[in-house]
Amino acid sequence: FKSLGTLGYIDQVEQWIKDTKAMGKSTSLIGYIKRANQLLNKNDPEMYKLPETEAGLLKILLMFKMSEFTKSLNNVITEDFRNANILVRISKHYEDDPSIPEYKEFISNLYEYLENNKFDGIKVQMTGVDRIYVSLVDYLVRSQLLSIAISVGIVFIIITVTFRSLVYGFFGLVPIIFGLLLNFGTMSYFRIPLDFITSLIASIAVGLGVDNSIHFLIRFSKTEHAIGLKERLKSALIASGIPIFFTSLTLIAGFSVLLFSSFKPILYFGLLISVTMLGCLIGVIFVLPALVYCVKPRAIIEGKEM
Numbered sequence: 073f074k075s076l077g078t079l080g081y082i083d084q085v086e087q088w089i090k091d092t093k094a095m096g097k098s099t100s101l102i103g104y105i106k107r108a109n110q111l112l113n114k115n116d117p118e119m120y121k122l123p124e125t126e127a128g129l130l131k132i133l134l135m136f137k138m139s140e141f142t143k144s145l146n147n148v149i150t151e152d153f154r155n156a157n158i159l160v161r162i163s164k165h166y167e168d169d170p171s172i173p174e175y176k177e178f179i180s181n182l183y184e185y186l187e188n189n190k191f192d193g194i195k196v197q198m199t200g201v202d203r204i205y206v207s208l209v210d211y212l213v214r215s216q217l218l219s220i221a222i223s224v225g226i227v228f229i230i231i232t233v234t235f236r237s238l239v240y241g242f243f244g245l246v247p248i249i250f251g252l253l254l255n256f257g258t259m260s261y262f263r264i265p266l267d268f269i270t271s272l273i274a275s276i277a278v279g280l281g282v283d284n285s286i287h288f289l290i291r292f293s294k295t296e297h298a299i300g301l302k303e304r305l306k307s308a309l310i311a312s313g314i315p316i317f318f319t320s321l322t323l324i325a326g327f328s329v330l331l332f333s334s335f336k337p338i339l340y341f342g343l344l345i346s347v348t349m350l351g352c353l354i355g356v357i358f359v360l361p362a363l364v365y366c367v368k369p370r371a372i373i374e375g376k377e378m
Contacts (some may be wrong), residue, residue, distance in 0.1 A: 081191040223278040238277040247355030254351030269337040281352035
């Protein structure tokens with residue numbers, strides 16, 4: 073990086089980055105060279121640019137070396153001038169916007185720009201905390217979806233085998249799905265980031281929520297078929313509703329203690345678990361009976377195995 077060609081390419085890339093609204097201040101060797109060139113030309117603002125000749129550039133680099141100023145440039149250039157950095161500060165930190173859509177878009181656009189504007193002999197790599205965080209979020213999302221799919225699938229198989237009915241299996245998932253939707257809705261509304269702690273909530277909620285579903289469905293399956301669907305639902309709710317309600321309330325109260333934590337990940341954990349348990353409770357007390365009454369699945373009403 074001792075030629076105007078390579079430095080001009082860095083200047084071009086840095087200027088493209090500066091034009092991106094989501095990005096803040098950037099620092100590179102280019103800024104130091106431009107400033108030195110300006111000072112060597114009577115501090116003329118119009119001379120804040122790269123030297124026009126290789127000799128002018130060599131003069132500035134030699135001046136840096138003689139004054140040992142190169143030691144101050146270790147964060148933007150190596151001593152042998154074979155590796156250079158463009159340090160970019162994010163104008164809005166990911167903690168202020170957990171969805172980080174602008175960063176993903178910026179990285180995608182930068183990759184596309186670099187691909188369309190290559191320079192022979194220069195290999196570009198992106199790194200940094202925010203760059204790693206973007207990749208980490210993508211990994212967590214994929215892991216979250218996979219863990220939910222596996223958990224829900226296992227629960228579906230357990231309920232299906234227990235009641236020997238696919239229909240029971242599908243309806244048994246209703247409270248769990250309702251709780252998960254409330255969980256992710258809460259994360260979106262309060263802008264809670266998806267991290268190692270919050271990514272565990274969904275799988276834990278599936279395990280806690282399935283108990284209510286099985287409890288209600290067992291009570292419902294044991295009710296007398298001749299009394300009609302409405303009375304069967306009412307009887308099942310009376311028999312199982314109170315234990316389900318107080319069990320869920322106890323769990324919610326227990327996890328709610330974590331809301332007083334000053335450590336945000338623990339606070340988020342308590343909030344999301346409590347909200348998800350509340351969603352599962354609402355799902356089994358209100359949503360599941362209403363859905364059964366509206367759909368009137370024959371396998372459940374007549375108690376047939378499918």
